[in-house]
Each structure stands twice: as C-alpha cells, then as structure tokens.
Amino acid sequence: MKENIKILFEHYLAGKTDPEQEKILMEYLADPANADSEFHGAMEKAWAKQTRETDYSRTAAQGLAQIWDKVEERQPKSRSLFPLLKYAAAIVVIVSASLGWYAYQKTQQPVQTAIAFLSKTTQKGEKVKLILPDSSIVYLGAGSKLTWPSHFVKGSLRNIRLEGEAFFEVKHDASSPFIVHSGQMQTQVLGTSFNIYAYPKDGTFSVAVRTGKVKVSENSAGKLKQLSLLTPGMKLLYHLKARDYTVSNERITEVNAWIKNSFAFKDISLPNMLKSLERYYNIHFEVKVHKLNQCRYNATFTNKNIGEVMEEIRVMSGKKMKYKIDTANKTITVWGEGCQ
Known part of the structure; x- marks a missing residue:
C-alpha cells in the first residue's frame, strides 16, 4: 500500500494523476492513522536538507503562489469553496514537499495542520x-x-x-x-x-x-x-x-x-476602452473597421447605461463612429470612418 501511495505521490507532483487516483491519495494522507508513515518521514528528511540561509519570507511567498497554481489546476469550475476541504491539509503537505513551503511551516509555531x-x-x-x-x-x-x-x-x-x-x-x-x-x-x-x-x-x-x-x-x-x-x-x-x-x-x-459606477479613461485606445466596457456592462463588441483601433479617448462615464455611453463615444468621434445595439444578443456592432 505504501509503495502504491509513493508512486501516486510522484505522479501527482508530475501532474499525471486522474481524479480517482487523487481521491485515493488524499484519503490516505488525510487519515490520522497514517501520520507516522514513511511517507511523512520522507518529507521530514526533505525539510532537513533545506539550507539554513533560506530567505523564508520570500520562499513562503513564492511557495504559496505555486501552491495556488497546483490547487487551481485541480480545482473544478466552481465559484465557491474548494470542494475537497477535508483533504486540504493533505494537499498542502503534498505540494509543500516540492516547493520548500514545508521548510517555512517548520519555522512557524504552532505548525498549522490545514490551510x-x-x-x-x-x-x-x-x-x-x-x-x-x-x-x-x-x-x-x-x-x-x-x-x-x-x-x-x-x-x-x-x-x-x-x-x-x-x-x-x-x-x-x-x-x-x-x-x-x-x-x-x-x-x-x-x-x-x-x-x-x-x-x-x-x-x-x-x-x-x-x-x-x-x-x-x-x-x-x-x-x-x-x-x-x-x-x-x-x-x-x-x-x-x-x-x-x-x-x-x-x-x-x-x-x-x-465601485460607484463611474468609469474614467485617460488617453486610451478604442479597443481597450471597449474591452473594459464589455466587462462592466456584460456586452460583446464587434468592431468592423480596423482603422477605428487607432482612435484614442479621454472620457468619464458616471451612472450611464451602455446606450448613453455609446452615444457619448459617437459624439467624441465627431460623429464619424457608428454603432448598433442588439439587445437580444447583448452585442454592439461598431463601424465608421475613423475618429475626429
């Protein structure tokens, strides 16, 4: 069993495990009965090899960033709590062995068992x-x-x-x-x-x-x-x-x-401004004329709906830019001769 777990551990770090294998590994590590296994002893040895001159603050920051990467790689498309919370300690321990985070944890007392x-x-x-x-x-x-x-x-x-x-x-x-x-x-x-x-x-x-x-x-x-x-x-x-x-x-x-629905743009290109407006208003833009990409604007929109915003942009362009709003498909088509 231990040999199988060690193999799973190596595959996990290499990103070669499937969800079922990860579940088996997490369940094993989350079981208190396995706290003194050779597996955890190997992590102690890995920590002991860390240089004493390590900058733990920096290592901690970098290690944590990489832990996030590992967690997110295995995180389902969920907008809320990571679903394997009961395995959180095991996940942190696994990733720690390869990142040096385990070393940082050893310098903090009491050692946290789960993050x-x-x-x-x-x-x-x-x-x-x-x-x-x-x-x-x-x-x-x-x-x-x-x-x-x-x-x-x-x-x-x-x-x-x-x-x-x-x-x-x-x-x-x-x-x-x-x-x-x-x-x-x-x-x-x-x-x-x-x-x-x-x-x-x-x-x-x-x-x-x-x-x-x-x-x-x-x-x-x-x-x-x-x-x-x-x-x-x-x-x-x-x-x-x-x-x-x-x-x-x-x-x-x-x-x-x-935060108060006021958006300020300074010397911004039209494509970048439209990209921000897409996020703010949950709308999609289709720009039909490439030369519009060279237009730049200074503008502030406060408590405006998207129709009012587009009309202000049209006026700022010298009325050379045209647009059409498709409310049903949440799409705005933009075209025109250029900008003022």
Whole structure:
C-alpha cells in the first residue's frame, strides 16, 4: 500500500494523476492513522536538507503562489469553496514537499495542520464586496477572481492572489504585511487602500493608491525587483510584454470610482476602452473597421447605461463612429470612418 501511495505521490507532483487516483491519495494522507508513515518521514528528511540561509519570507511567498497554481489546476469550475476541504491539509503537505513551503511551516509555531483556500469569481457585469478573515475589505470587479486562505496567521504574511480588478481597504497590521500576487507582479502594504488592475489577457498591470503607501515589485525567475513606492494619488502602469513601467498622478476620487459606477479613461485606445466596457456592462463588441483601433479617448462615464455611453463615444468621434445595439444578443456592432 505504501509503495502504491509513493508512486501516486510522484505522479501527482508530475501532474499525471486522474481524479480517482487523487481521491485515493488524499484519503490516505488525510487519515490520522497514517501520520507516522514513511511517507511523512520522507518529507521530514526533505525539510532537513533545506539550507539554513533560506530567505523564508520570500520562499513562503513564492511557495504559496505555486501552491495556488497546483490547487487551481485541480480545482473544478466552481465559484465557491474548494470542494475537497477535508483533504486540504493533505494537499498542502503534498505540494509543500516540492516547493520548500514545508521548510517555512517548520519555522512557524504552532505548525498549522490545514490551510483551506477560498476563491470568488465574478462574471461580466458583476461586482461584489468581500470581507477577508483579517477584516480587510475587497471590492472585486467584473470578470475577476480572488483567492485567499481561510485564515491568516498573526506575524506571518497575508498572501492573496488576484486576476482582474479589485479595490482593497486593508486592515493595518505592522507584523503581518498584506501581499497581493497578480501574475509576475507583487503589491505589498501594511494597511492602506488601493486599486489593482491585472487582467492577464490585457497585457497591462496597474496600481493606484488612495490612502497609505504601497510597494510594487516584479517577480522575475523567483527574484523580486522593487519597482516603486506609491503614495496617495500615484499610479504605476506596467506593460507586461515590454517589461517597462511609468508612474503618474491620479485623481484620488478616480482610484476606486468604478465601485460607484463611474468609469474614467485617460488617453486610451478604442479597443481597450471597449474591452473594459464589455466587462462592466456584460456586452460583446464587434468592431468592423480596423482603422477605428487607432482612435484614442479621454472620457468619464458616471451612472450611464451602455446606450448613453455609446452615444457619448459617437459624439467624441465627431460623429464619424457608428454603432448598433442588439439587445437580444447583448452585442454592439461598431463601424465608421475613423475618429475626429
């Protein structure tokens, strides 16, 4: 039996197990009767080999990010609680053996036996307000996903993951830095309010600060490179492909304006603006004329329905852009001569 479990363990780490094999492995590891098995002894040996000079804070952050990747690979298309909660401890232990997270856990006393991960995914046209275990508040934007542990440990990093857009009001705790992981970008605070825009397909990442101070870093090949310290009214825009960034000033009132149905766009191309409007209004755009892609706009829409928004864009184009709204199919077709 133990040999079979060891083989399953190796296959699991290699991503070669099917759901039935994973269930068998999780049930075995979750059984307290197997706590002293050779299997767990092997993990102790793996931990003992870790170098004492390891930067555990950084290892913990990177390890946790990879654990999330492993968990999400096996997570069903569910928008709520990870369904195998009773196996959560086993999942963490398995992934820990290969990531060095087990080493970090050994430095924390008492050692936690389980870390359950929760997640929330919003659909297009949807936004929600969430309260995290530390009482921090998150406003999650449309078409976004937030993943966080079911509880935070006092004195340890508060790590969460974001794909999409969210505005954070972080509970101050000097002993427990709050870190948001968004792809290769990392945003760290102690207690402040700020907005992150990090849709993987958009090619850009941005952080805008409303209150407090935020440290933004890039994670490249496991090494963190600090990009900037942001204070109220500052915004960092990072281009993922070019790997460069700019820091500019932002109106404090615009940092989280989308929470109150106000959307501000600055020198933005028409395709990128339409991409955002798709998420906000749960609508699909079809642009028939490619030269419209070169049009750029500065615009703010406050409490407008999509019809009113499109009419304002048409006027800003000098009435050269045309559009047709198909309400039944939630589609807007756009064409025209260009822009003003």
